[in-house]
Amino acid sequence: MxxxxxxxxxxxxxxxxxxxxxxxxxxxxxxxxxxxxxxxxxxxxxxxxxxxxxxxxxxxxxxxxxxxxxxxxxxxxxxxxxxxxxxxxxxxxxxxxxxxxxxxxxxxxxxxxxxxxxxxxxxxxxxxxxxxxxxxxxxxxxxxxxxxxxxxxxxxxxxxxxxxxxxxxxLSPENVKRKLIEQDLDPQLASVISHLTQNVEAGIELSHDEWFVQAQKIVVKLYEVLKQNSLKALLYLQTDWFSHFKEREQVDRGLDLLLLIYKDLLYIQLDKKDLVVFQSKLKEFETHALHLSPRRLAEHMGYILEAKRKLMSNTNPQLLMEQLVLNLQEGS
CATH class of the missing domain: 3.40.50.300 (P-loop containing nucleotide triphosphate hydrolases)
Structure with missing residues (x-):
């Protein structure tokens, strides 16, 4: 139409x-x-x-x-x-x-x-x-x-x-999300994708990518393990992360997804819950946001952005992720 x-x-x-x-x-x-x-x-x-x-x-x-x-x-x-x-x-x-x-x-x-x-x-x-x-x-x-x-x-x-x-x-994320939902995408998936691409066709392609579907689950799980302790998170990198995120572009996509989680915590702290991307995790994230100071949250987001920069300057992706996990776990 x-x-x-x-x-x-x-x-x-x-x-x-x-x-x-x-x-x-x-x-x-x-x-x-x-x-x-x-x-x-x-x-x-x-x-x-x-x-x-x-x-x-x-x-x-x-x-x-x-x-x-x-x-x-x-x-x-x-x-x-x-x-x-x-x-x-x-x-x-x-x-x-x-x-x-x-x-x-x-x-x-x-x-x-x-x-x-x-x-x-x-x-x-x-x-x-x-x-x-x-x-x-x-x-x-x-x-x-x-x-x-x-x-x-x-x-x-x-x-x-x-x-x-x-x-x-x-296109704004809101417009991309609306267009993806018009294409019968699940609203949660459309919400995540709309923050990763401004191109609707690329978004639809991403939604059919089995690697990407699995990547979201692994990133969310890494975040949850980080809430426990750094040793478990480092072990999780070995058992699940490195076998899935093999190429630099894949690691970069994983970091984008991880950054979205921390942005969700920020939206919760700013009382903008309607902007939260991972709505299915809202209750869990609300609890986490209460125990994380705005300063620490800003530092965590900074660590991820710094990791993205280092990734593009040929830093070893494995060492980079291990260092990021230690930074994110420390004082979280």
Missing amino acids: DKTWQDMSQIQPQVMTMLQNSITKNRVAHAYIFEGEKGSGKQDISKTFAKSLLCEALTAGYKPCEQCRNCKRISSGNHPDVHLIERDGLSIKKEQIKSLQEEFSKKSVEADRKVYMIADADKMSVGAANSLLKFLEEPSADTVAILMTEQLQRILPTILSRCQVISFKP
Whole structure:
């Protein structure tokens, strides 16, 4: 189901405000570049914006009604005046841009405007980019271009200079969590993943990764053993941790998960229990948070962040984890 203007305003409020102003003040540019990370909503917002430009019954002066013929045809992807160009193989070919130009040289079939959207605009071949540049140099009053990219630096400067660049922020954990739950992920799992990635697709992939599912259990268990004594924790590293977290990237992921637990303790101390990621452990964590001073908690989080830094500077992961366990157990 297509996202409404309201849906997209929750995901990218600044972007939607800019687009709203361009419509209500009659300052719609002839070409835009939507740039931002994968999964930040560029294509959904492109489609929503196209609806606003062609809608027959706008509400509040800028929101598409979602009910008129134009809105419905854009939703279904078969409006004759709205075109989406995607990669043909590894790149966008010159022929695709030529075909678009021929299509747009005709009069609008049904609407006052024509809109074309180019996904992965940084993947245009040299020929395609040059053809598009000619198109942009002679803008038609009724044509709006929307180029989408995750790699703004790869767009030709001559194309950049002819477009209004709108930057999309990475999705917030709340938005990632909501989207993951919409994909039928368990809320607890969605909550954890949303703090590890800002990309919904990567989050879904992570949820199906058996290694990651097991990793969460091992990290929580390490934390629980730490509450007992350092000797048990050191033994647990030998029996369970090292056999699972073998690569540096895996250790880094484990440290991220461990940091989330200590952040949960911080949220509890700040009386923000609704922000706790490991909700299933809330009662247990509440008890722990009572017995840990804010200063010690800050030190513990510092130890984990320092371990992450050392890990990337080629420190032996095994020695690093053993030292971290001793630091976290001491005075906890």
